[in-house]
Amino acid sequence: MDKEAYKQKQEAQLKEWQAEIDKLKAQTQKKSAESKIAYEENIKKLEEKKEEASEKFKALQETGDERWEEVKSEFEKKAEDFKKQLKDIFS
Secondary structure, eight states: OOHHHHHHHHHHHHHHHHHHHHHHHHHHTTSOHHHHHHHHHHHHHHHHHHHHHHHHHHHHHHOOGGGHHHHHHHHHHHHHHHHHHHHHHHO
C-alpha cells in the first residue's frame, strides 16, 4: 500500500473511531447514575487514546520519507492502544 492510500485509510479509521465514541456517548444517556459515571470515565480514556492516535496521524502526514516508517510505527501503536481500550469497554 502506498503512502497516500495508507493515509486515506487511516483518516477514515479515525473518523470511524470518532463515530464509535459519539455512539458510546449517546448510550451513556440511557445508563443509571452509577454505571453512567463508569461509562463516562471509559469514554474519556477512549477519547484520550483517539487524540493520541490523531496527533501521530498528523505527524505521519507531515513526515518525509526519511522518518516515514518510524512515525507510521508510532501511529500504529497508538491505534492499537485505542482498539484495546475500546475492546476493554465492551468486555
